[in-house]
Amino acid sequence: MLENGEHFFEGVEKLLEIWFEESPNNENDLRNISRSDWEKVLGNVNCEIISTSKNDNLLAFVLSESSMFVSKRRWILKTCGTTTPLKCLSLLLQLAAENGFDVVADLFYSRKNFTRPEVQITPHQGFTEEVTYLDSIFPNGRSYCLGSMNLECWYLYTFSRSDVKASPQLISVDEKDVDSEPDQTIEILMQDLDAETMSIFYKNKFASANEATKESGIDTILPTMHIDDFLFDPCGYSMNGINDKGEYMTIHITPENQFSYVSFETNVALSNYRKLINQVINTFKPGKFIVTIFANKCSLAYETMKELEVEYSKGSHWKRTDMQCCNFPSYNLLFAQYSHDEKNGDSL
16 A cells, blocks of 8 residues: 555565575475464565465475575565565575575576656665665676667666676577586566456455466466465465475466566476467456566576567467576576567467
8 A cells, every 4th residue: 555545565576586605504495494484584575475385396385475495595575565585685695604504606686677667665766776785785797778768677686606707698509518516497487467367366266375376377377386376365375386396386476457567487498399389378368468487597488588589470368578688607688578468369
């Protein structure tokens, strides 16, 4: 609720991911950090733990504002609203060091441009402020803006210990190096959602999150995932999915018509994400969306960049308004933006 009584919730999320350098001591594990310590970390973010799920590879938290994932040496925090994820970094790094991880190998902080940036709290009142804060902790970090700065854009801050002097550049997707461990993430950020679909995520429509999950078809997007879901009162939805491979899926929904927003994210390894992207957008029916794919060069997902680089046919339901590819020290990035084309079909 804004000061003038207007109802508004910022669905656009801030995504923070940290990989720590492999420790010589195989017993070191971020999952050894206690729940009480995680609650202290999240206290600095202004959100709380709602529920947890786990398997042999991954610990997943549904939060009052989105999600957190913890594996042996990787930590992911994704929060919406007016949360302050960067303010938890000092404590997070301290806890990681106490558990044997004192060197950050890679860090990624990203977000789409806010719908209402003026309601955010320091240090998130602008990307310049966020960069200044991150630079105070990671002096060799680098910041980027993809898309149109005066319309729709996506901000990214990266730090890589492997090559702090490297700069991204336009790349040929035929170039390939060999990385030691495959890794990939695809994120689909959707706005202007179909009102009928969004009505599923109101408590006056379905009493339980499980009902909303099944009615919407979320449970069929990646069927191998064990789902932990939550339906907020009066509206809103979050889910985490994890599988035995250590892969995750997470969806967060702000259904209100005036500022509807849905995010989908997974690290499932596929050689072509086109089918998955189509399934996600056909589930939620956005008016516009952004796709970002991070992949190191030995990942199966690296190949999907070739597919998405190709301009889609005239029969496509979507008009691609922007596409950029960048090469980072450890990862490649594809950014693509699409808007609805009423004249044509239903798929990419």
